Amino acid sequence: MAELIDGKVIAAELRQQISTDVEELIVKGVTPGLAVVLVGEDPASRVYVSMKEKACAAAGIYSVEHKLSAETPEAELLDLIAQLNDDNKIDGILVQLPLPKHIAEAKILEAISPSKDVDGFHPYNVGRLVTGDPVFKPCTPYGVMKLLEHTGVSLEGKDVVIVGRSNIVGKPLALMCLAEHATVTICHSRTVDLVQKVVAADVVIAAVGRPEMIKGDWIKKGAVVIDVGVNRVGEKKLVGDVDFAAASINAAAITPVPGGVGPMTITMLLYNTLLSAKRRVGQ
Numbered sequence: 057m058a059e060l061i062d063g064k065v066i067a068a069e070l071r072q073q074i075s076t077d078v079e080e081l082i083v084k085g086v087t088p089g090l091a092v093v094l095v096g097e098d099p100a101s102r103v104y105v106s107m108k109e110k111a112c113a114a115a116g117i118y119s120v121e122h123k124l125s126a127e128t129p130e131a132e133l134l135d136l137i138a139q140l141n142d143d144n145k146i147d148g149i150l151v152q153l154p155l156p157k158h159i160a161e162a163k164i165l166e167a168i169s170p171s172k173d174v175d176g177f178h179p180y181n182v183g184r185l186v187t188g189d190p191v192f193k194p195c196t197p198y199g200v201m202k203l204l205e206h207t208g209v210s211l212e213g214k215d216v217v218i219v220g221r222s223n224i225v226g227k228p229l230a231l232m233c234l235a236e237h238a239t240v241t242i243c244h245s246r247t248v249d250l251v252q253k254v255v256a257a258d259v260v261i262a263a264v265g266r267p268e269m270i271k272g273d274w275i276k277k278g279a280v281v282i283d284v285g286v287n288r289v290g291e292k293k294l295v296g297d298v299d300f301a302a303a304s305i306n307a308a309a310i311t312p313v314p315g316g317v318g319p320m321t322i323t324m325l326l327y328n329t330l331l332s333a334k335r336r337v338g339q
């Protein structure tokens with residue numbers, strides 16, 4: 057039976073350390089600051105944004121929220137970003153995705169100063185991750201790497217299979233695993249024999265957003281399973297991309313949903329904001 061990789065416990069430990077570091081910076085006269093920009097009324101985005109606010113407050117990080125209507129013109133959002141780029145109380149700028157259709161996401165992400173890009177989505181920061189010299193690592197994949205680190209399993213020489221190729225999770229995660237000397241396979245909707253890839257994996261990371269599509273008998277005995285998926289089924293129930301109960305039979309270690317990767321994402325956002333503030337004062 058698999059060991060549970062408890063994201064809540066691991067996130068709480070990290071947040072404790074972050075709070076301590078924030079306190080030390082504040083004593084030196086520097087308060088880390090995060091600006092969160094939300095455009096429109098997407099209910100899931102609103103929940104995430106309010107969780108980010110609460111997490112900042114608990115860690116002692118100053119945060120400001122800019123809530124803009126769904127009809128906000130692109131130029132107005134660009135103006136706000138320019139203002140935040142110049143605001144020396146702000147160390148991190150996060151524009152919650154997805155954005156309304158009339159706004160070009162790439163243009164917005166490129167407008168954020170790379171030195172305040174705590175999401176790690178600016179092409180400069182993506183490039184730095186590709187070359188193996190990252191400035192800010194994207195929060196969800198970074199959180200996954202922290203969970204893997206906690207299992208004590210080295211990725212060196214291991215076969216890691218990532219299911220999902222998004223810019224936010226799959227692609228950056230592949231680069232981070234590569235940096236740890238894993239052999240990485242990225243699978244996606246057009247992968248011809250997904251099962252054959254997954255059954256051979258030492259580490260399976262699911263980030264596709266399809267409820268329980270990774271079946272228990274696809275998991276090799278002793279594999280580590282990380283489930284990034286959060287899928288709502290019915291009114292209340294959340295499930296991951298992996299059939300958790302069945303996968304737990306063969307897996308050596310597995311993350312639950314909820315309580316696995318979820319708590320790590322915001323934790324790494326706090327971490328990146330702290331890092332940015334430290335850089336501001338040359339630490």
Ligand code: GUN
Pocket residue numbers: 150151152153154175195196224
């Ligand atoms: N939407 C879903 N995940 C993320 C994330 O990590 N950052 C931002 N900005 N938007 C998101």
